[in-house]
Amino acid sequence: MIEITNLTKTYRNVCAVDDVSFTIRQGEVFGLLGPNGAGKTTTIKVLTTLSKPDAGHCKVKGYDVVLERESIKKLIGVVPQENNLDRELTAYENLRIYGMLHHVADCENKISDHLKMVDLRDRKNTAVAEFSGGMQRRLLLARSLLSQPEVLFLDEPSIGLDPQIRRHLWDVIRKTGIEGRTVVITTHYIEEAEALCHRVGILNRGKLIALDTPQNLKNGLGEYTVEFIDEKGKLIQTICRNRDEAHDKARNYSGSVTIRKTNMEDVFINLTGERI
């Protein structure tokens, strides 16, 4: 569905994305994971026709992002990292204008359905400026789905949301994935990637450093992690292949020791030497 080949993008001598290649399959929920500045948003901007690559090729459903932009625009929906709702307009007006731009048929009914989906139907005629951050993110998601895109790009969709709203948003995204859409999601929330994504690509400093299912990435590292805090207050972590090995390691430490399942954050730290 999406092919990225040797993608490179530089901003003022800083290489934001450096020779990155991977593919995303039809119907897959794919996560791009990485810290701020890793190149996630730049990759999304190239795929959604906002940025042109300096080198390499990207295709969405066979259409080239530089040569066939118009065809790609008919296929995609985007939730950008920065809220680009029109704050002075109402929720309805925002969706109506978006629907007209994307030639959405039966727009009135679809607006109503999508506002219901994100629990905002009773705020239809309220100016977006009066919405909370969570309501605005939900409206962004509703807007991106209004044109029933084949590919949905979500750039940090749950940034700044409280846990309850974040989980509601995840339910909507999961439903979107179940409906057969390809979903590309960037996040620096580890649990979000684990909860939603079939496969995850880890970006760090513009480079793709890992690509697999969250389970395979964790299994490749070791199933269990032993944690304890040393006398200087520093957190020490040891990855173990299985529970027995973890227990053996734990016996070597004094004080409070935790044995837990390895998570994606451990994978990230192990690959980059940095916390996400």
Add this chain to the structure above:
Amino acid sequence: MDWYPVFLKEILHFRRKLLKLGYIFSAMVIPIIYLVAFGLGLGRRVNVGGMDYLSFLIPGLVAMSSMNNSYSWVASSLTLNRLYFKTFQIFIQAPIRPSAIMAGEVLAGMAKGLFASSLIIIVGFVASDHFSISCFFVITLLLNCFLFANLGVIIGMRAKSHEDTSTYSNFLIMPMAFFSGTFFPVDKIPLVLKAVVYIMPLTHTNIAIRKPVPDVESCISFGLLLIYSLVFFIYGSRLIREYNE
């Protein structure tokens, strides 16, 4: 009709602004100050080509006001929407042609320019017994709004910050407002300056808008305004097509 949602968005904003009294006042205040200061004050003793100064000045103020409002609304709104609010990006990511985005922005700019200039026209009718408008006046006014809304899109697409729009305005719009024949005829100015003045599109608007019946000079000016408009429209559409973050 792909331009319509772009136009509608701007007009919805404009409608909200119209409901605030401050907007109407701010759109009228500068031309009215000029009208009172130059027209009613200084201009009482002046005749221009056989006509009283107020009759000469009002069409110029209409042209100037339409230029200011068509240009500045588009340039400012586009810069803010592109660089800060990022709402312009939904147009870029929509499956519509760049020329449709351009047309929507320009038509919205024209609507704002026409609104402001119609306020000055009303004031003109109140202030002067000799002021009248012809069909050619209206067509020239529409073309002037179109031209400067196009220029607004170009500046809005090129500006690197909101402050940039003021810089462009100081170098392009302000000199045009004062040296393009709004306040005095340009036919008697020194030859060196004349060449510069006749490059300015507002000079040609002022020539055309003051002729009740088109003659050769006003037709040439009108033709030049058309050429400027076309070039600006094509260039603006190209800037939108080549948009790259």
